[in-house]
Amino acid sequence: MTAAPGLDAALDTAAVTTAGAGRRKPLRLGRRRLTFDYVSFLLVFLVVPVAIFLIFVISPFVQAVYYSMTNWTGFSAEMDFVGLKNFVRLFTDTTFLQAMGNNIVLAIFVPLITLSIALIFASMITVGGPSTGQVRGLAGSSFYRVVSFFPYVIPAIVIGILWALIYSPEGLLNGILEMVGLDPNGFAWLGDERTAMGASIFVIVWGMVGFYMVLFIAAIKGIPSEIYEAARIDGAGRYRTSISITLPLIRDNVQTAVIYIGILALDAFVYMAALNSTGGPGNTTLVMSQYLYRTAFEKSQFGLASAMGVVLAVVTLVFAAIVFLINRLTGGRDDEGRL
Amino acid sequence: MSEKTQTLIAIDPRRARKDAALIRRPRSTGGDKVVGTISHVILAIWSIIVILPLLWTLFSSFKSTGEIFDSPFALPASWDLTNYVNAWTKYNFGQMFLNTVIVVGVALVLVMLLGAMCAYVLARFSVPGSRVIYYLMLAGLTFPVFLAIVPLFFILQGIGLLGTLPGLIITYVAFALPFTVFFLYSFFRSLPYEIQEAAYVDGASEWRTFFQVMLPMAKPGLAAVGILNFLGLWNQFLLPVALNPNASQYVLSQGMAAFASAAGYEVDQGALFAAVIITIVPVLIVYIFFQRQLQGSVSQGTSR
Secondary structure, X not given: OOOOHHXXXXXXXXXXXXXXXXXXXXXXXXXXXXXXXXXXXXXXXXXXXHHHHHHHHHHHHHHHHHHOOEOOOOOOOOOOEOOOHHHHHHOOOHHHHHHHHHXXXXXXXXXXXXXXXHHHHHHHHHHOOOOOOOOOOOOOHHHHHHHHHXXXXXXXXXXXXXXXXXXXXXXXXXXXHHHOOOOOOOOOOOOOOOOHHHXXXXXHHHHHHHHHHHHHXXXXXXOOHHHHHHHHHOOOOHHHHHHHHXXXXXXXXXXXXXXXXXXXXXXXXXXXXXXXXXXXXXXXXOOHHHHHHHHHHOOOOHHHHHHHXXXXXXXXXXXXXHHHHHHHHHHHHHHHHHO | OOHHHHHHHHHOHHHHHHHHHHHOOOOOOHHHHHHHHHHHHHHHHHHHHHHHHHHHHHHHOXXXXXXHHHOOOOOOOOOOOHHHHHHHHHOOHHHHHHHHHHHXXXXXXXXXXXXXXXXXXXXXXXXXXXXXXXXXXXXXXXXXHHHHHHHHHHHHHHOOOOOOHHHHHHHHHHHHHHHHHHHHHHHHHHOOHHHHHHHHHOOOOHXXXXXXXXXXXXXXXXXXXXXXXXXXHHOOOHHHHHHOOOHHHOOHHHHHHHHHHHOHHHOOHHHHHHHHHHHHHHHHHHHHHHHHHHHHHHHHHHOO
């Protein structure tokens, strides 16, 4: 269940924390004698957590791959091995393909919009201040930081329900439009094929911008201010500084962020289920995870649902691989050139 | 730059820079003002977009359903707590709140303890197979939970824990474990080895070394990962919704979803808003008290 060997090193970066540069070898504290103390210590400290992890996380992953090749319905013990039939069925199922398409749309636009906004805000807050004197951010920027970050701590399901209410015909959005003189005429933002997806994307963006803003602020603050001062002396303006200095120097943070939010967009279950529990008008907001959930827990087609899970996992890995590839192709050279 | 500052730079760069700043007070140029104003306007608009829905929720939670549909902006007619009482007792959010506190509380303590123990061993002892465990944890962190959800359902059913709070707790612990271990792994690595050795020399057992020497030293890391875990577990949705089908065992997030979708427009909107507030208040409190640490731990946990 480990990723392809080429990905391993790459995934290392994506993992929340790794040992940091230069893994030190653990100190060998002499050859340990197997005393009662040491054995009981290892048993409890390592075996218990790892056992829980293997039973409840790893073994379900492995089983899912096996189930995906059966026609199991869950209620009888018998299941037939059907090979790749489930996958063939999935890729001829127009609803599933539509759900996958929606996931891909999400995986492209959610990271793009969220991270662009987050980057712009982060630059304003850290280096957007006066262009003379020390490199500074805007005055009073901590207020914006605290406010924007707040949606991150609100449960995603609450965010979804809240925005479903806001988008409803009698909701806040139409109220505001009426107030500024437009006549929305009870427009159902989530009930129309043209707006449902866009409205859903905005909800995820709303929830996530603050988190990535904070992430980028920390990254930009890690750039030595001398570099900015030098750029300034060379006559670089704000726009130029952001594109040629900030972005290349926080490239790795951006990559990590794209992967995080991409994985979130490829799941998107909570948001989509709360906004349009049935998949939206004409299934325009149906995502794979919703379809999987329905197939498993409403139709009890567990074999087929597991196959969807495998597809979802593969799509996630492919997404991560593409991001690494793009970063490698556009970047490696730049990094060395500039530093 | 004046003659004076140049000499100062030669003598003491730090002081010179301070003095230079005094001499050359940053003057805002016209362009700066325009850019500054535009930036402030954009950020202020975003802040409004963030705050307005939350304020609207707060106000609506005090309104009757009729009032809510009447006008989204009107202040509530009276600030009575009917909606909150209804949500808490009639719609059972009190029980759900209690369930959530139990599940999140126990799972948080367990995952912090087990995660810290596991990270400690992986980071500081050369145990055979630790590399494999490390990569399995990485896989657990990367693969979508959705892949595991069907088999997980039957594993819990098999051991009789499906739809029970202990079953939910153990899955919460298992799925929060990889993140916790990764975070604390780097933390335990960075602690000095001399202290551990000193503890052994003084005759402390492995157990005692961990609980009385190493664990207290890892407090900052524990706090950071603890806050993130609390939020993650409190906000958990998929696991309870798939593995906890009994209404009496509901946690807040799934109860909220069930309540919102149960009756469509027939739903008691006022109570729904009140339930939203009830769910947000605990995370709001955590946010207000730990705002700084939280933002710190976000960047600490993700930008390495």
